[in-house]
Amino acid sequence: LKTMLKYKCENAGVLFEEVSERFTTQICSCCGEITSSSPQGRTDLRIRVWECECGSINHRDLNSAKNILALGHKRLAVGITLLSGG
Numbered sequence: 434l435k436t437m438l439k440y441k442c443e444n445a446g447v448l449f450e451e452v453s454e455r456f457t458t459q460i461c462s463c464c465g466e467i468t469s470s471s472p473q474g475r476t477d478l479r480i481r482v483w484e485c486e487c488g489s490i491n492h493r494d495l496n497s498a499k500n501i502l503a504l505g506h507k508r509l510a511v512g513i514t515l516l517s518g519g
Contacts, residue, residue: 452504454497462499463489 435451442449459471464487472480472493481493 457497457500461485462496
């Protein structure tokens, strides 16, 4: 999927950049911290919903998606110049 997306973006003159999904299930999307209540490692894969110490309730997959989206926006904000094309 990534290869196809990269190919399509290059042909359309659109920026494609991967972001690392590392720790995105453990980092709270509200406070940005990995706390003792965050799911850790393989043993906590069964934990689907967890409450952060900041009080936010996080669904593992949605939390990860929010963190990946934030990483993508952060990369754009720090100076990646978009290709002109339309």
